Amino acid sequence: MSAERSDGPKRTTTATHWGRYDVETKGGRIVAIDPVADDLEPSPIGPGIVAALGSRARILRPAVRRGWLEGRPREGTHRRGADEFVELSWDEALDLAAGSLAGLRDRYGNDSVFGGSYGWGSSGRFHHAQSQVHRFLAMAGGYTGSLNSYSCAAMEVILPHVIGGTGFSILGRTPRLDEIAANCELVVAFGGLPVKNRQVNDGGTGLHRTQPFLRRCRDAGVRFVNVSPIRDDMSTLVSAEWLPLRPNTDVALMMALAHTLIAEDRHDKEFLATRCVGFGRLEDYLMGAVDGVAKDAEWAAPITEIPADVIQNLARSMAERRSLVTVGWSIQRADHGEQPYWMAVALAAMTGWMREPGCGFGSGYGSMQGIGIERARQRIAALPQPDNPVDVAIPVARICDALENPGATIDYDGRRITFPDLRAIYWCGGNPFHHHQDLNRLVEAWQRPDLVIVNESWWTATAKFADIIFPVATFLERNDFAAGSNDPWLCAQQKACEPPRECLTDYEVFCRLADRLGFGSRYSEERSADEWVRHLYEKTRQTLGADGVELPNFEDFWRRGRVKMPTPPGSPAGDLVAFARDPMAAPLATPSGRIELFSATVDGFRYDDCPGHPVWMEPAEWLGSPLARRFSLHLISNQPHMRLHSQYDHGGASQASKVADREPIRIHPLDAAARGITSGDIARVFNDRGACLAGVLVDDAVRPGVVQLSTGAWFDPAEPSTAGSLERHGNPNVLTLDKGTSRLAQGPSAHTTLVDVERWTGEAPCVAAFDPPHFASHQGELRPPGVGRAHARGVS
Ligand SMILES: Nc1nc2c(c(=O)[nH]1)N[C@H]1C(S)=C(S)[C@@H](COP(=O)(O)OP(=O)(O)OC[C@H]3O[C@@H](n4cnc5c(=O)[nH]c(N)nc54)[C@H](O)[C@@H]3O)O[C@H]1N2
Ligand SMILES: Nc1nc2c(c(=O)[nH]1)N[C@H]1C(S)=C(S)[C@@H](COP(=O)(O)OP(=O)(O)OC[C@H]3O[C@@H](n4cnc5c(=O)[nH]c(N)nc54)[C@H](O)[C@@H]3O)O[C@H]1N2
Ligand SMILES: [Mo]
Numbered sequence: 001m002s003a004e005r006s007d008g009p010k011r012t013t014t015a016t017h018w019g020r021y022d023v024e025t026k027g028g029r030i031v032a033i034d035p036v037a038d039d040l041e042p043s044p045i046g047p048g049i050v051a052a053l054g055s056r057a058r059i060l061r062p063a064v065r066r067g068w069l070e071g072r073p074r075e076g077t078h079r080r081g082a083d084e085f086v087e088l089s090w091d092e093a094l095d096l097a098a099g100s101l102a103g104l105r106d107r108y109g110n111d112s113v114f115g116g117s118y119g120w121g122s123s124g125r126f127h128h129a130q131s132q133v134h135r136f137l138a139m140a141g142g143y144t145g146s147l148n149s150y151s152c153a154a155m156e157v158i159l160p161h162v163i164g165g166t167g168f169s170i171l172g173r174t175p176r177l178d179e180i181a182a183n184c185e186l187v188v189a190f191g192g193l194p195v196k197n198r199q200v201n202d203g204g205t206g207l208h209r210t211q212p213f214l215r216r217c218r219d220a221g222v223r224f225v226n227v228s229p230i231r232d233d234m235s236t237l238v239s240a241e242w243l244p245l246r247p248n249t250d251v252a253l254m255m256a257l258a259h260t261l262i263a264e265d266r267h268d269k270e271f272l273a274t275r276c277v278g279f280g281r282l283e284d285y286l287m288g289a290v291d292g293v294a295k296d297a298e299w300a301a302p303i304t305e306i307p308a309d310v311i312q313n314l315a316r317s318m319a320e321r322r323s324l325v326t327v328g329w330s331i332q333r334a335d336h337g338e339q340p341y342w343m344a345v346a347l348a349a350m351t352g353w354m355r356e357p358g359c360g361f362g363s364g365y366g367s368m369q370g371i372g373i374e375r376a377r378q379r380i381a382a383l384p385q386p387d388n389p390v391d392v393a394i395p396v397a398r399i400c401d402a403l404e405n406p407g408a409t410i411d412y413d414g415r416r417i418t419f420p421d422l423r424a425i426y427w428c429g430g431n432p433f434h435h436h437q438d439l440n441r442l443v444e445a446w447q448r449p450d451l452v453i454v455n456e457s458w459w460t461a462t463a464k465f466a467d468i469i470f471p472v473a474t475f476l477e478r479n480d481f482a483a484g485s486n487d488p489w490l491c492a493q494q495k496a497c498e499p500p501r502e503c504l505t506d507y508e509v510f511c512r513l514a515d516r517l518g519f520g521s522r523y524s525e526e527r528s529a530d531e532w533v534r535h536l537y538e539k540t541r542q543t544l545g546a547d548g549v550e551l552p553n554f555e556d557f558w559r560r561g562r563v564k565m566p567t568p569p570g571s572p573a574g575d576l577v578a579f580a581r582d583p584m585a586a587p588l589a590t591p592s593g594r595i596e597l598f599s600a601t602v603d604g605f606r607y608d609d610c611p612g613h614p615v616w617m618e619p620a621e622w623l624g625s626p627l628a629r630r631f632s633l634h635l636i637s638n639q640p641h642m643r644l645h646s647q648y649d650h651g652g653a654s655q656a657s658k659v660a661d662r663e664p665i666r667i668h669p670l671d672a673a674a675r676g677i678t679s680g681d682i683a684r685v686f687n688d689r690g691a692c693l694a695g696v697l698v699d700d701a702v703r704p705g706v707v708q709l710s711t712g713a714w715f716d717p718a719e720p721s722t723a724g725s726l727e728r729h730g731n732p733n734v735l736t737l738d739k740g741t742s743r744l745a746q747g748p749s750a751h752t753t754l755v756d757v758e759r760w761t762g763e764a765p766c767v768a769a770f771d772p773p774h775f776a777s778h779q780g781e782l783r784p785p786g787v788g789r790a791h792a793r794g795v796s
Pocket of ligand 2: 150151152190191192194196197198199200227228229230233245246247248249250328329330331334366367368636637638639640641642643644645751
């Protein structure tokens, strides 16, 4: 690994969440990013990055928000997000950050520092942005953290009560795709199996390997059912039937399937009696003994808009043929998102097919590349994390609630969480103005803290909403190695070029801040970044060596660019097939050791929005709710085809997908005609929470009553100093609902959102999302607001 400057042409290799690429550099600039030759399903996201590299959106120097610097932090045009920035030297900006952070910490306590810093950042074991900021803040005295993920919060909290294990452990237990191809006859996929999402794997994708499995399934005659409001959530490589249900009604459909099984005596009573607890309670509810409402197919038909006979026939097939019930993650990013997961397990249990490999219950096949390929990967060393001295964490998606209500208490999984008084925020490797719901609310709540520090490479909205912004290197400008979850590859990430202008790595930023706060050598352990990378690789090599897995030495690995590791032997803890075959020998880690269709634990929490067994509850907004009279379209803000979240929205792949410069919104021909809209128009998408402009694509792949506007267009409010101003670029999160899934998981509910759409007839405002902020000069003393002089000089 060499860090010397070279202006001649060179080729390096790198790895991203969306695949491995060879990078060509000429004259110190990247000119091409090509998928590695053996990736037969490469993602276009990588090559598209080249177009973004020279963008004006690159942050080149440390900068501080003017109003903050001048002690007028929240007034009018000095509000966060609307303000000008003053570029400073590294020393000046670091002194201000260290001083201000230390001052707030000393005055309000360590829990006043929010370091949850959710986000994907870039792949790379050492330069992993979130690990860097967590290590830094833990050593600085501690921070308020966050619990669970935006991806899967409801699943993470409910499944351990139902089938045991940790939140994400189901992903290592889900039947493998090769088992499905070999042994399953019918896959009922709630949320479909959108291959677009399998471009991506968290931490890295060594190779994409989806199509061979789909072809094997097709050749074996496996039948797929795509239960989704969107037809192309299922690959055309397999033969699939489409059940275009109303969004957020999966539980009703599952209950009607279950009701049919019971009513026709097709349920596996032996399995339910010996492998489950609580079937009787759920049965009473399904059959109507509890509330007088039988959850049968006739009941579900008007809720889901799936005909009763279709539901009944599907239930029969599920009992007769070896079947798999699989649930995408999107379904639980919705109000009461715990319920479809719980009910899907119950439905799979009723079929009895859990005893068979490739059958029973699964999750996430259409969510990430690694799911269903391998069950586990070897243990790879990561940046060591000291204990966080602060024992406070908030459910990740409750950030707005926390900022708005310091001292308030909420329920979470059987305990009470009190929101701390958050005074400082440090974000590194995430984009809350991408990922959070109801952004107009966040814009207001975000004005409350005294200090917001952000490390970023690009002027994203989150960067523009910071007080202090540190410009950092991208993954192309540093050395590292990557390993994705459930992915057998260890991939070199070789520095292709120098970071531009004054950019430093996150690591270097935290080293310099730690120096100022008195723990520099504890943070760095006296290693350079490249020495850390080598150290983590060697640590991995030693650990695996002790388990009999030989890795090449570092030089060899670096030259080869990647190594494949064998899958760890043995079946995963809590394996559902092993349990189903012999529940005494392989019990689940639930209180009963069985599948809990009724959970005394959850019941004991006494939550009205998550009782002791799965129930159908109307979501806060859906096509059946009174609000649908005003906003008659259900918004699906799913993951984008052409990027990862908001990353490289300014890259070639994402830009090529835009319509009229904006994020495309797909609408059914009937809904478009009723509104006089055609493809290529600009539409205003709106509800009571906000409005955005998007480019129209009329497409019958979305069912009537549903519009799809993927996430990730950079937030672009027309008037950033005015609450709730028009968003110009098509960011769906100005529309989405910011509500916990329930008192159990408090997960995000993005998919529970009604909107309406109209043709935009006025002059279309230009998209300014990729413009840097305005810069101003500053004369006079540098002194952050409300912090004493000693702190301003960085004395802790
Ligand atoms: N409406 C709606 N909203 C959603 C979802 C949805 O389905 N619907 N899905 C949710 C889900 S599942 C997720 S996971 C979240 C994703 O939300 P995020 O993970 O916050 O989104 P990203 O765009 O990946 O943000 C990563 C940021 O890190 C920056 N970055 C990359 N590498 C580095 C680095 O090395 N250092 C630093 N300092 N920064 C770096 C990138 O430039 C980018 O701005 O969104 C959630 N939001
Ligand atoms: N290309 C790409 N791939 C990605 C990502 C990305 O940003 N880009 N993000 C990654 C991340 S962080 C995550 S967490 C995963 C997320 O993986 P998922 O959550 O599975 O992905 P989504 O695309 O949000 O949703 C998949 C489909 O679910 C359907 N759906 C939505 N609501 C409902 C509903 O109520 N009922 C039913 N039956 N179907 C519904 C939608 O039609 C949608 O297309 O994707 C990962 N993969
Ligand atoms: Mo996610």
